[in-house]
Structures are given as C-alpha cells and as structure tokens.
Amino acid sequence: MREALELTGPLDAELWGSSMLGLFWRARDTLPLDEIGSDPAVTFGGPLIEAIGRIGGVAARIALAVIAIVDEGELGLRAGEIRAALGQESDKALPEWVSELGNAVVTHGAVMCEDIFDDACTVFLEARHPNGETHAVCVLIDNNLGGMAKDILLADSIDAVSEIVREHPQPRAVAKLEPIAPGVAAGRIHAAIELTDMTWDPPVSDDYAELRALALRRAGEAPGYVVSAEQPEPSSAARDRLMEDFLNSPEGQDFPPDSEEASVVSLAIDFCADYVDGRPLRWSPAVVELFMADWIPRKVFGDAELFARLPTALDGWVRFAGRKSGLPEWAIAATREAIPHWHETMVRRSEDPGSGGPAKQFIAAARAAGIDLENEDALNTFVAGWNARSKVA
Numbered sequence: 001m002r003e004a005l006e007l008t009g010p011l012d013a014e015l016w017g018s019s020m021l022g023l024f025w026r027a028r029d030t031l032p033l034d035e036i037g038s039d040p041a042v043t044f045g046g047p048l049i050e051a052i053g054r055i056g057g058v059a060a061r062i063a064l065a066v067i068a069i070v071d072e073g074e075l076g077l078r079a080g081e082i083r084a085a086l087g088q089e090s091d092k093a094l095p096e097w098v099s100e101l102g103n104a105v106v107t108h109g110a111v112m113c114e115d116i117f118d119d120a121c122t123v124f125l126e127a128r129h130p131n132g133e134t135h136a137v138c139v140l141i142d143n144n145l146g147g148m149a150k151d152i153l154l155a156d157s158i159d160a161v162s163e164i165v166r167e168h169p170q171p172r173a174v175a176k177l178e179p180i181a182p183g184v185a186a187g188r189i190h191a192a193i194e195l196t197d198m199t200w201d202p203p204v205s206d207d208y209a210e211l212r213a214l215a216l217r218r219a220g221e222a223p224g225y226v227v228s229a230e231q232p233e234p235s236s237a238a239r240d241r242l243m244e245d246f247l248n249s250p251e252g253q254d255f256p257p258d259s260e261e262a263s264v265v266s267l268a269i270d271f272c273a274d275y276v277d278g279r280p281l282r283w284s285p286a287v288v289e290l291f292m293a294d295w296i297p298r299k300v301f302g303d304a305e306l307f308a309r310l311p312t313a314l315d316g317w318v319r320f321a322g323r324k325s326g327l328p329e330w331a332i333a334a335t336r337e338a339i340p341h342w343h344e345t346m347v348r349r350s351e352d353p354g355s356g357g358p359a360k361q362f363i364a365a366a367r368a369a370g371i372d373l374e375n376e377d378a379l380n381t382f383v384a385g386w387n388a389r390s391k392v393a
Helices: 010-030 040-055 058-070 074-085 089-093 096-100 158-167 182-197 208-221 236-247 260-276 285-299 304-325 329-350 358-368 376-392
Strands: 105-114 120-128 134-142 148-155 175-180
Touching: 010 040, 010 058, 010 096, 010 208, 040 058, 040 074, 058 074, 058 096, 058 208, 105 158, 105 182, 105 208, 120 158, 120 182, 120 208, 134 158, 134 182, 134 208, 148 158, 148 182, 148 208, 158 175, 175 182, 182 208, 236 260, 236 304, 260 285, 260 304, 285 304, 285 329, 304 329
Parallel strands: none
Antiparallel strands: 105 120, 105 175, 120 134, 134 148
C-alpha cells in the first residue's frame, strides 16, 4: 500500500501491478498437488486484497484499482468488488491518473523475425495512455519450443525498436521488423503465453513473470482480435513422402530404407513435427542442439551402433532440408558444424539412467526386470507393481 501511494501514472501503476501478479505466477510451482491447475493469482493474491480492503484508505483504493485493471481474471474482479464496497466518498482524494486506468489504446502491432533460421520471433503491441505516454510490449516467441513465450520486454515504441535494428545490422542473419494488425499480434501473444502457462517449469527469462500480466492486458485490449491458428502437424503420409524424397535424393541415396541412418532421419522428422514447430525441414544449430543433447537422451533407446551412425545420417538430412528450404550455404554449414559438437554430450546423457523421461525410465526398468515388452500379461503385471511403488514413494 505504501508503494501504491508512490505510483506516478497509469503505466507506472500497470508495471507495479504486473510485477505483483508475476510474484503469484512464479509461486504456482509451490502449489500442493491437489491445487495444480488453480489460478495462482487467486490462491496467493486473494488473501492480500482481502487484507488491503480491511485496512482501507486512499492507498487501499489505489492498490485495488490497479489490481482490478491489470488482472483480467477472478482476482481482478474481486479487487473491483472490494474497492466498490469501500464506497465512493474517498475517491475524491485519489490521484487524477487513477481515472485513466483501463483507457489505454492499442495503436500498432508488429513482428520481428530472423529470416534464415527462424528460431524465434518477437511480437509487438504498442499502446498510448490518455496522458500521452506510449510504450510497446515485446513478447519473444521461441519456435524451437513449440511457440511458447520465453521473454517479455518493454520498449518506448515500435519505431524505437526499428531504429535500433537499423543501427545494428547483423552480418548474415537479417532481422526483419514488419507491421501486422494489432489483433493478429494479440492472438499470437495469447497463444504463446498460454503454452508457457501449460509448461511445467518453463525456461523463461527473469523479466518474463513481471511483465506477463501487462502483455496479457495489452493483448486483451487490441482491436480486431484474431485467434492464432495452430501450426498443423504433418500427417503420417506427409512424413512418409518426405522420407521417400530424402532416400531418393543425392543426400540420402546411399541409405537403405531399413538402415539405422533411415531410422535416425525418421526420428529427426518426428522431432520437428511433434516437438518443435511442425516444420520438419527447418533446422538450425539450435535445433540440432535440442535434438541431440536433449530429446534423444530423454526419448530414444539407442545402442552404440545407432549413436555412431547418427551424425552421418543427420548431416545428410540437414543438407537435404537446407537445400529444400533454400538456405544459403553458410547457414547449412553452420548447422552441420553443430552435429559433431553435440555428439559426445548426446552419448553421455543417453547413458545416464536419470536423464530419460518417465516413459523411457519405465521401459528401462521393465527391461532391467527381464520383462518381455511383447508379453501383454507380463507388462500389465509390471505396470501394477510400478504404480504401487510410485504411490508409496
């Protein structure tokens, strides 16, 4: 409440409220198992606004007004109700800017993408408050993580960002900043933040939580809202055609269809189609790292033969994908160079029993116990024992 009294304007207030809501969002991982899925803003913020309401006064009215505007969920509604219950008499003592809360106008949208590897993009929404103060919310969307929001920044304006891009050109990868309709930008921001919210312990930046609520507020205010369409996953038939094209290409013609190399390429196609962003031909040094250093160790049972042949097969696939995508030679070369760099890490992590995901750990335990994975009765018996041990643990 003391901090609320020191706020100087609507944007300052929104940043303060968003930061507070960020504390609640960060604390969601501390919720008991039976409360996972509940709104952390209500769980942690509910008692706070109740206490503010009991204390009352000008500081309480300011704090409740800000929370009611910044949070568009149940906590915001409840904060508005508590403020209304305090009556209107002392509203005359509130700063003039309180009446401007909730009246920001979203004026522009833009997106900035890197035109070679397309590992990520940044979506912008610019807004103006009634007092003339402008700002742009910038949401970094990571294509390598399925399109989740990973970082949120605040800029003076989209034009200010454009000027920085012009003054600091990259030698090879070109960042293109292009205008898009605010409603389109809003839909992309909502979809990306929703995906992050669904992810356990997402790899977000330090500033993400503090600005998350503000980004959602701007997206909710954008005119002409357009729901972001999901990237369709390639069908099994499309993946088969892609594999056939590769095996008949100069890069893959030396690999028989039943070879270990063909199996590796099939894994690479499924990885990008199901776990990245649905584009099997989009490869970059970062995608190679995720595939070899993270996904393979967690998801794939492989022997020494598979790991020994993986670099050659993946190198052929990267060359094929780069040619089909029209990447410049330097970009294909940079992606190929990442393959030997991550090979040792992949082998080491794959040999670590603790690095696998739950499914891989279960299968490993079943194999260690001598269970025939083709025997349904034996597998069901092992599942029952596994579940019983898990409950005890």
